[in-house]
Amino acid sequence: MKVIEPHIHMIARTTQDYERMVRMHTVACCEPAFWAGYDRTSSQAFFDYFTHISEFEPTRAAQYQIEHYCWICINPKEADDLVLAREVISFIPEFLHKPTVLGIGEIGLNLNTVNEMTIFQEQVELALKYEQLIWIHTPHLKDKLKGTRMMLDYLKGHGKVNPEKVCFDHCEEHTLKMIVDAGFWAAMTIYPVTKNSPPRVVDALETYGIDHMLVDASGDWGPSDPGTLHDAIFEMKKRGHKEEHMETVFYNNPCYFLGQCKKFRPSPSLPKEKAWAV
Amino acid sequence: MANTPTKPVLASPRTAEKLLDIYFLDMRSALLETAATLDRIERAENGSDIFRDPRIGKLVEACEILKDGKKNRAEQFLVLFSDPLE
Numbered sequence: 001m002k003v004i005e006p007h008i009h010m011i012a013r014t015t016q017d018y019e020r021m022v023r024m025h026t027v028a029c030c031e032p033a034f035w036a037g038y039d040r041t042s043s044q045a046f047f048d049y050f051t052h053i054s055e056f057e058p059t060r061a062a063q064y065q066i067e068h069y070c071w072i073c074i075n076p077k078e079a080d081d082l083v084l085a086r087e088v089i090s091f092i093p094e095f096l097h098k099p100t101v102l103g104i105g106e107i108g109l110n111l112n113t114v115n116e117m118t119i120f121q122e123q124v125e126l127a128l129k130y131e132q133l134i135w136i137h138t139p140h141l142k143d144k145l146k147g148t149r150m151m152l153d154y155l156k157g158h159g160k161v162n163p164e165k166v167c168f169d170h171c172e173e174h175t176l177k178m179i180v181d182a183g184f185w186a187a188m189t190i191y192p193v194t195k196n197s198p199p200r201v202v203d204a205l206e207t208y209g210i211d212h213m214l215v216d217a218s219g220d221w222g223p224s225d226p227g228t229l230h231d232a233i234f235e236m237k238k239r240g241h242k243e244e245h246m247e248t249v250f251y252n253n254p255c256y257f258l259g260q261c262k263k264f265r266p267s268p269s270l271p272k273e274k275a276w277a278v
Numbered sequence: 279m280a281n282t283p284t285k286p287v288l289a290s291p292r293t294a295e296k297l298l299d300i301y302f303l304d305m306r307s308a309l310l311e312t313a314a315t316l317d318r319i320e321r322a323e324n325g326s327d328i329f330r331d332p333r334i335g336k337l338v339e340a341c342e343i344l345k346d347g348k349k350n351r352a353e354q355f356l357v358l359f360s361d362p363l364e
Contacts, residue, residue: 112361145360173353174360199301200352209287238300240291278288 001247004254004266005029005229006187007106007135007169007216010057010068011049012037017219017226018064024230027251028067028266030258031057032106032135032169035077037221043087046074054098067265069258071105071135072096079110079119089122096130102261103127105135106169109147112139117150124154124161133261134166138175140194148175156182167214167257170195173204180208185257187214190228198232202239210248211276214257248275312337 003026010031021029031053040046053070061068072095074088095101104127109116127134139147148168155161167185172195179186188204189195201215217229236246252275255268290297319328336359343354
């Protein structure tokens with residue numbers, strides 16, 4: 001069974017992770033622009049970072065027969081500085097035409113500040129102007145519920161945002177229902193301590209179904225493991241779920257969402273109406 | 279306000295008894311680790327005082343969620359540890 005990793009920060013991972021991913025049948029991975037573990041000192045540092053994830057990482061991944069895609073944005077952890085954020089936003093459009101850039105992301109909130117929300121809104125407008133997909137970072141821990149609600153209310157009230165083209169990531173049990181009820185895509189991140197475990201991800205699939213649902217392992221510079229995506233597949237097997245449902249969640253669903261960007265090349269094995277009929 | 283429960287739309291092929299067999303030791307282990315960690319904290323200097331920390335209070339409240347018999351325990355747990363919406 002082929003697997004797509006919808007959210008991983010490969011800039012922070014070793015080539016051994018690419019080796020492990022290809023051995024686990026990962027055929028494509030997607031890298032949203034995010035915080036580097038420290039605050040960058042200038043907008044030029046973002047320009048270099050965007051160049052790295054849109055030009056160098058695809059060549060590194062290609063050595064392991066993995067297609068590497070990315071998302072471009074000013075991330076929420078560095079969005080509170082409005083001057084810096086707007087400098088970065090000014091050159092995002094020149095990256096959007098690159099052959100592996102899928103859209104604007106991961107935009108969102110971190111501490112739910114007024115400035116973060118302003119930059120989130122400005123980047124939603126940028127995505128609409130350039131007809132881009134949107135990948136959303138929801139805050140961690142105690143800030144997640146409120147931050148998710150703030151962004152969801154804004155997008156629902158916007159009037160021009162198509163939920164089919166927007167994915168909320170890092171969803172958990174207390175935020176999933178509001179997102180799927182509003183018609184948006186929901187992604188769950190498997191990450192030690194602060195996000196989901198493989199069993200809880202499968203619990204959510206059993207509760208909310210497999211349509212419009214994505215799962216990612218979110219490997220980054222912290223304690224994390226691309227292999228946890230495959231732990232979730234094993235968890236579904238352990239519970240006796242059908243392989244066709246696993247393929248829907250871990251391969252076809254990423255194709256359905258990401259394939260709305262014509263640059264994304266993997267194609268689904270089934271039409272979604274058939275794949276989602278459980 | 280917690281989300282209301284929804285019916286399972288990808289039904290578990292396993293029976294409840296089989297799932298308990300699979301997960302019992304994992305659940306026992308998770309609770310045991312919490313109990314042992316509280317003991318560890320209490321043994322340290324100022325150990326008894328630290329139990330007034332609101333974070334410990336939240337953990338005790340979370341234990342009540344396990345006891346109350348309502349569904350959506352994980353969701354209730356996360357809401358308990360979230361900033362209020364208003």
